[in-house]
Amino acid sequence: MASPSKQITIASVCCAPVGSADFDEADAAELAKGFAALSDPVRLHLLSLVAAGGLNGACVCDLVEPSGRSQPTVSHHLKVLREAGLVTSEKRGTWAWYHVVPERLQQLRTALA
Amino acid sequence: MASPSKQITIASVCCAPVGSADFDEADAAELAKGFAALSDPVRLHLLSLVAAGGLNGACVCDLVEPSGRSQPTVSHHLKVLREAGLVTSEKRGTWAWYHVVPERLQQLRTALA
DNA sequence: GTGCTACATTGACGACCGTCAATGTGTTGA
DNA sequence: TCAACACATTGACGGTCGTCAATGTAGCAC
Numbered sequence: 001m002a003s004p005s006k007q008i009t010i011a012s013v014c015c016a017p018v019g020s021a022d023f024d025e026a027d028a029a030e031l032a033k034g035f036a037a038l039s040d041p042v043r044l045h046l047l048s049l050v051a052a053g054g055l056n057g058a059c060v061c062d063l064v065e066p067s068g069r070s071q072p073t074v075s076h077h078l079k080v081l082r083e084a085g086l087v088t089s090e091k092r093g094t095w096a097w098y099h100v101v102p103e104r105l106q107q108l109r110t111a112l113a
Numbered sequence: 114m115a116s117p118s119k120q121i122t123i124a125s126v127c128c129a130p131v132g133s134a135d136f137d138e139a140d141a142a143e144l145a146k147g148f149a150a151l152s153d154p155v156r157l158h159l160l161s162l163v164a165a166g167g168l169n170g171a172c173v174c175d176l177v178e179p180s181g182r183s184q185p186t187v188s189h190h191l192k193v194l195r196e197a198g199l200v201t202s203e204k205r206g207t208w209a210w211y212h213v214v215p216e217r218l219q220q221l222r223t224a225l226a
Numbered sequence: 227g228t229g230c231t232a233c234a235t236t237g238a239c240g241a242c243c244g245t246c247a248a249t250g251t252g253t254t255g256a
Numbered sequence: 257t258c259a260a261c262a263c264a265t266t267g268a269c270g271g272t273c274g275t276c277a278a279t280g281t282a283g284c285a286c
Contacts (some may be wrong), residue, residue: 023161023179027156036152040244041141044224048136060263066136070246075264077244093260094253105225111157112222153274173233183276188234190274207232207283228286235280243272250265256258 034108037084042067043077050087050098057090057099150197155180156190163200163211170203170212175196 037043045067050058064074078098081087085104089096141206150156159178163171191211194200198217203210 023158025154025158027230028157032152032154032157035148038225039145039149039152041138042244044141044145045136045138059237061261071263072265073245079264080243089262091252095208096263109222109225112218125237155274182274185235185277186275192234193273204283205232209233225241229284230286231284233281233283236278238277239275241273241275241279243270243271245269245271247268248266250261253263254259254261256260 031108031111034084034086034104037080037086038108040077040080042069042073043081046077047073047081047086048102051100053099053101057097059095059097061095078092144221144224147197147199147217150193150199151221153190153193155186156194159187159190160194160199160213164213166212168212170210172208172210174208175209205226 025069038047046063049063051067052058060071060074060078063078065075067074069077078087080087082089082098085101087098087100090099117148132212151160161174162176165171171190173184174188176191177184180187180190182190191200195202195211198214200211200213203212
């Protein structure tokens with residue numbers, strides 16, 4: 001009732017009565033899914049590598065060696081990131097290029113405001 | 114080599130050469146631990162309830178019912194949040210009060226910049 | 227003391243996760 | 257057509273997670 005926003009904010013709102021905040025379970029599940037994708041050091045590493053590629057993105061062939069994992073493992077982690085909406089993939093001939101989705105990152109950041 | 118920061122930023126840096134970003138594994142593990150604590154809808158709910166308490170924090174007795182889980186389960190999730198550095202706990206007589214740690218939230222937000 | 231309340235801990239269960247070897251799929255180039 | 261390459265998928269393994277019932281611990285009231 002007293003919550004100013006329908007969204008989950010996890011903010012430092014002062015002195016609002018506990019338990020009164022309305023909480024959207026669907027939103028929470030969506031956020032949790034995003035954070036779950038970030039809950040592995042290897043995926044954080046992969047995401048930072050992809051992000052470092054900027055607009056060009058990053059080719060999988062350039063991600064396997066620096067991650068220190070096998071090619072199937074890297075492919076698995078990229079799939080997790082993709083299904084969490086954090087990256088997109090694009091086929092260019094033989095190679096697959098990955099890009100970050102800034103809006104999704106922004107969404108997760110906002111939830112921690 | 115070309116990375117401007119020693120930190121992991123996962124930022125939309127444009128056109129940096131892929132694979133050149135130096136990556137601190139300890140930092141990544143620390144971040145991953147934080148995100149892992151956020152990877153469950155129940156914990157997000159609990160965290161939002163605690164945050165809604167502001168400076169007063171929130172009493173566990175006010176968290177059990179809205180979370181829809183058993184008391185031991187809530188206690189378990191609060192322990193996870195505490196060990197991830199997202200909340201602190203304080204004993205006031207019979208009751209236990211939980212508070213958020215804004216610096217930790219800020220740290221995680223920064224990692225998504 | 228006795229009983230009650232608030233919370234933490236333990237133990238057990240099924241479910242999910244991270245990892246790699248093996249294999250599959252589709253493209254490139256000869 | 258054939259071989260090599262880039263990547264995805266499958267299957268299997270041990271490990272961790274979320275959950276609750278049962279139990280433990282500590283403070284409050286009488």
